[in-house]
Amino acid sequence: MKSPSPALRSRLFVAPLLLQFMLFVGVVCTHSLNSQKATAQDQIFLVSTRGIGTKCSSKAMQEGLRCEQLTRDTDGELRWHASHWNKITDDSTPTVIYVHGNRIPSGIDKPHGLQVYTTLCRSQATTPLRFIIWSWPSEQIRGQLKDYQVKAARTRPVGWQLAWAVDQLSAETPVGIVGYSYGARVATGTLHLLAGGSLNGLKLTQRRHPQRAPIPTVLIAAATNQSWLSPRGYHGRAGRMMDSLMLVNNRHDPAMKFYALGIGQRGARALGYEGIAARSLTKINGKFRSYDATKGVGRDHSLHKYLAAVPQIAMLKQQVASQQVVSNTASATYKQSPRS
Numbered sequence: 001m002k003s004p005s006p007a008l009r010s011r012l013f014v015a016p017l018l019l020q021f022m023l024f025v026g027v028v029c030t031h032s033l034n035s036q037k038a039t040a041q042d043q044i045f046l047v048s049t050r051g052i053g054t055k056c057s058s059k060a061m062q063e064g065l066r067c068e069q070l071t072r073d074t075d076g077e078l079r080w081h082a083s084h085w086n087k088i089t090d091d092s093t094p095t096v097i098y099v100h101g102n103r104i105p106s107g108i109d110k111p112h113g114l115q116v117y118t119t120l121c122r123s124q125a126t127t128p129l130r131f132i133i134w135s136w137p138s139e140q141i142r143g144q145l146k147d148y149q150v151k152a153a154r155t156r157p158v159g160w161q162l163a164w165a166v167d168q169l170s171a172e173t174p175v176g177i178v179g180y181s182y183g184a185r186v187a188t189g190t191l192h193l194l195a196g197g198s199l200n201g202l203k204l205t206q207r208r209h210p211q212r213a214p215i216p217t218v219l220i221a222a223a224t225n226q227s228w229l230s231p232r233g234y235h236g237r238a239g240r241m242m243d244s245l246m247l248v249n250n251r252h253d254p255a256m257k258f259y260a261l262g263i264g265q266r267g268a269r270a271l272g273y274e275g276i277a278a279r280s281l282t283k284i285n286g287k288f289r290s291y292d293a294t295k296g297v298g299r300d301h302s303l304h305k306y307l308a309a310v311p312q313i314a315m316l317k318q319q320v321a322s323q324q325v326v327s328n329t330a331s332a333t334y335k336q337s338p339r340s
Contacts, residue, residue, distance in 0.1 A: 098180075099134045116303075122314040123314040176320040181222070184272065214240070
């Protein structure tokens with residue numbers, strides 16, 4: 001692949017960041033207002049591992065997770081308040097977890113995640129939803145290429161941390177996952193671990209709920225290697241934990257087009273560039289959908305453009321809400337309602 005010019009390289013790494021940052025700040029109020037209709041029955045949380053860093057132990061997670069919940073004050077205004085992880089694990093409310101990408105600083109993670117929540121609210125499903133913004137240490141560090149390569153490596157322990165958290169949820173809790181950019185890389189690593197895989201020695205050795213239903217998964221502009229979801233790939237077991245998979249791809253997205261340059265792996269191709277053929281995937285349990293957002297998004301890596309270009313992402317809420325628990329003495333499994 002021909003290397004981009006210095007000018008294009010600058011656009012690749014700087015322009016999308018600045019555009020996103022200004023967008024996030026400018027739409028905070030809009031997202032809060034849009035969310036008000038649903039927050040009466042829904043639960044919205046931010047769960048942050050920023051204070052934990054890359055530590056991968058139950059002790060570090062139990063002591064270091066920071067949780068906040070968006071609730072309505074007595075004056076009717078929606079505000080974020082400190083919460084506790086136990087509040088999330090106490091019941092089996094259908095749960096969607098959103099994992100953001102790189103260069104999302106603390107404080108921006110909330111409005112960023114609420115963009116996805118607002119999209120899910122377009123679904124016709126009326127079941128109460130718990131929406132979790134999974135916030136990980138992705139602040140930009142000095143050096144454009146170094147930043148991308150360090151964060152690519154960091155997604156491995158972040159994937160373990162999220163797998164640990166999902167394992168803490170009751171087995172009766174229907175779960176869906178949305179991963180954007182490097183967040184998709186985290187998500188597939190998480191699913192791989194939940195299916196019993198390992199990531200360079202990282203495993204979930206002590207499981208709280210080893211029997212868990214497969215998880216509906218949405219990967220938007222996935223900054224993960226295309227080959228990793230193949231049966232013998234680095235995240236090869238992820239498909240076993242997918243109830244369904246939706247890919248949103250873009251051949252003109254600079255972050256996808258020059259993915260190999262960003263992570264420093266010559267010849268690597270991003271999953272979010274053009275997706276992957278179903279025959280190359282580990283067999284998943286449900287439907288596999290792939291959407292080409294090239295025309296709708298173009299030469300951009302902004303989350304809001306992807307959400308606008310592919311409104312079918314809202315189907316995830318219906319998929320999670322439709323999961324019906326079937327309990328027996330051995331384990332908890334799920335029976336899916338018929339899908340069109």
